Amino acid sequence: MYIVSVLVEHPVQSLDMTFDYLSHESLLKGVRVFVRFGYQKIIGYVEDVKETALSKTELEQQAGFHYQYIQEVIDQEPLLNEELQQLALQLSKLTLSPRIACLQAMLPSQLKPSTNHSVGLKLQTVACFLQEGKAKTKKQQECLDYLKTHSPTPIKDIPYSKNILDQLVKQGLIEYQKQEVYRKPLDFFQTTNQDIILTNDQQKVVDGIIAHPKRVALLHGVTGSGKTEVYLALARYFLNKQKSVMMLVPEISLTPMMVKVFKERFGEQVAILHSRLSQGEKYDEYRRIKRQEVKIVVGARSAVFAPLENIGLIILDEEHDASYKQESKPRYLTSQIAKIRAQTHQATVVLGSATPSLESYSRALKGVYDLYELKNRINQMPLPTVEIVDMVNETRQRNYSLFSRRMKEQIQATIDRHEQVILLLNKRGYATYLQCQDCGEVVKCPHCDVTLTYHKDEHQLKCHYCEYVQSYPQSCAHCGSTHFKTVGYGTQKIEEELEKTFLNAKVIRYDVDTTKNKNSHFQLLEQFKKQKANILLGTQMIAKGLDFENVTFVGVLNADLSLNVPDFRASERTFQLLCQVAGRSGRGSKAGTVLIQTYNPEHYAITCASHHDYQAFYQQEMLYRQKALYPPYCHMVSILIQSKHEDILQIACQDIKNYLLAHTHQCKILGPAHSVIYKMQDLYRQRILIKFVQGKDVYEALKTMNDFYNKKQKGKVTVICDFNPYSQI
Structure with a gap:
């Protein structure tokens, strides 16, 4: 008899404990099992197994409760190796998240401890040669001879009819079998195995990183300096050392481009993991990795x-x-997990960027990371020239268009030269909101404290926070008027304006709405690469990693969108976004230009980006961070408190602040204050921000507070602790 400790599939804090079941057979730690939990049959994850000499009756008398048996064992072997099992436990402690949520974050949907997913193996029928023999007809004999040297072969790939194959089966010369086949995403790239040729600067970086293994290296290279070739060279070196390689990118949109480069160099040795794969593809890719294929x-x-x-x-x-920051449970920072895994494997971590985060760059300057720099573009072409247009002056000149006069000139001239344009507007949809012309009422989300964005393609209003959708209103809910006007603009409206305004404009819109379908990221970028369009319009998805030789002009339509967000990283994100998108221009043999439209032309984030001057921005921003005590000069924790009832929320917020003041020292506690979006998904939300340099008592206080509200006070108030917060929404 065995006592099996099981984590159940519900990722809530109140159930973050093991429940004991019985089994007649020993089970492996880390397999999934079906168990009876209350009135439900659900999936659990085996955490521990102990043998006992006691009977079921004796155990029940000793424990004082009724034991149930494991109903079914799902896996024959553990889903996660010992390293990842330990990492899940560590991640649970680091983020104050339920252990089962950490396990679920690590696994594809089909393997998560959850009863809601079921995707199995993909099987195909193959024909297998059995024995020599004389077939009845000449065609049958030809088919048999073919299979003698091509067995087993999927029947769909055999150049003979199904009827001929059936006759050979009846004669006992061949047989059909079911064979597993992998669903391989983006499996149409040709392996070139071409040599990786590095410049002297790139070779120095590669040599330096190889000479100092088991370290974290920050590679600061300007856009177009050839960081990808450095990654490829390092990957080949570690593969030759019989080591494996993990290549991470921040956006799904960048994955196909990076997959293409790595597949062309390393072929079948490459697997892909991201959320846009089909459920079956994720399942198969995960098993290929686990099987060390x-x-x-x-x-x-x-x-x-x-x-x-x-x-x-x-x-x-x-x-x-x-x-790279996960914004739902468990709220982890990818670089932190990468460093933990690297420490376990004695591996090297490379952080690459043209605009490194201030935290990473300051660590590199202090010697915590090794710093490597690529200061020149690989083709020795200069960085693009950047021009700033003050939209206040445009308005004074009575130009109320979405495009400045200079922007119109540059776009049309680029099209006329048969070159390509990239336009950035970091706001999707057609209009920011819909407003009644008679009473001024704005159409808002009924579940969130935000306006609904109008999407003209579907003629619908959408909330970008809770996914609420409603059709275009027939009349105003406030006054009954039927007169509405759209206010603001998004990528849909800009697409429409481009096609109206510019001669021979062919636009590809690249945002969340146009890239919903499988492989649509890759297909749209391939169309643009083949010059089936001359303007690529998109949100921040187009700002990183794209490399098109014929793009000679980049335009930024509203540089202030990210600058006016109430977040201490707003200036940094604006600078990074502008530098990154500017780097898409002039990557081939033709010189590039960039135009930035802004209402804040003197802001240092914009002026530094216009000069591609990371050092100047770093120095200026670090002064503000130091004065206001923000990272990297302190650590931060954001506590999000949520409730369906405002009065309960107010009391909980004050109680939490009083508790923190009494149980933490040498900390700066800000708030409670309304979140940027006060109501979201029918929950009222407030935040408390903790800043600390040395705060050994902070974690313990947060853990106690987190357990109290998410276990004992479950349902009234929920509390979310976000370490190293990246969003204050």
Whole structure:
């Protein structure tokens, strides 16, 4: 008899404990099982197994409760290796998240401890040669001879009819079998195996990183300096050392481009992991990695949990990107997980960016990271010239268009030269909101404290926070008027304006709305690469990693969108976004230009970006961070308190602040204050911000407070502790 400790599938704090069941057979730690939990049959995850000599009756008398048996064992072997099981436990403690939530974050949907997913193996029918023999007809004999040297072969690939194959089966000369086949995403790239040729600067970086293994290296290279070639060279070095490689990118949109580069160089050794794969593809790719059939994993944030063995190199491209922060449980920072895994495997971590985060760059200057720099573009072409247009002056000149006069000139001239344009507007949809012309009422989300964005394609209003959708209103809910006007603009409206305004304009819009379908990221970028369009219009998705030789002009339509966000990182994000998108221009043999439209032409984030001057921005921003005590000069924790009832929320917020003041020292506690979006998904929200340099008592106080509200006070108030917060929404 065995006592099996099981974590149940519900990722809530109140159930963050093991429940004991009985089994007649010993089970492996880390497998999934079906158990009876209350009136439900659900999936659990085996945490521990202990043998006992006592009977079921004796155990029940001793424990004082009724034991149930494990109903079914799902897996024959553990889903996660010992390293990842320990990492899940560590991640749970680091983020104050339920252990089951951490396990679920590590696994594809089909393998998560959850009853809601079921995708199995993909099987195909193959024909297998059995024995020599004389077939009845000449065609049948030809088919048999073919299978003698091509067995087993999928029947769909055999150049003979199904009827001929059926006759050979009846004669006992061949047989049909079911064979597993992998669903391989983006499996149409040709392996070139071409040599990786490096410049002297790139070779110095590669040699330096190889000479100092088991370290974190920050690669600061200007846009177009060839960071990807450095990644490829390092990957080849570690593969030759029989080590595996993890290549992470921040955006799903960048994954196909990086997959293409790595597949062309390393072929079948590459697996892909990101959220846009089909459920079956994720399942198969995960099993290929776990079976050690691949040596390289390319993917977005969650790929950091790939079950690779013997890791030698972990690369985070565009390391500064906020997409590397998980904004739902468990709220982890990808670079932190990468460093933990690297420490376990004695691996090298490379953080690459043209605009490193201030935290990373300051660590590099202090010697915590090794710093490597690529200061020149690989083709020795200069960085593009950047021009700033003050939109206040445009308005004074009575130009109320979305495009400045200079922007119109540059776009049309680029099209006329048969070159290509990239336009950035970091706001999707058609209009920011819909307003009644008679009473001024704005159409808002009923569940969130935000306006609904108008999407003209579907003629719908959408909330970008809770996914609420409603059709275009027939009349105003406030006054009954039927007269509405759209206010503001998004990528849909700009697309419409471009096609109206510019002669021969062919536009590809690249945002969340146009890239919903599988492989649509890759297909749209391929169309633009083949010059089937001359303008690529998009949100921040187009700002990173794209490399098109014929793009000679980049325009930024509203540089102030990210600058006016109430977040201490607003200036940094604006600078990074502008530098990154500017770097898409002039990457080939033709010189590039950039035009930035702004209402804040003197802001240092914009002026520094216009000069590609990271050092000047770093010095200026660090002064503000130091004066206001923000990272990297302190650590931060954001506590989000939520409730369906405002009065309960107010009391809880004050209680939490009083508790923190009494149980923490040498901390600065700000708030409670309304979140940027006070109501979201029918929950009222407030935040408390904690800043500390040395705060040994902070974690324990937060853990106690977190357990109290999420276990004992479950349902009234929820509390979310976000370490190293990247969003204050």
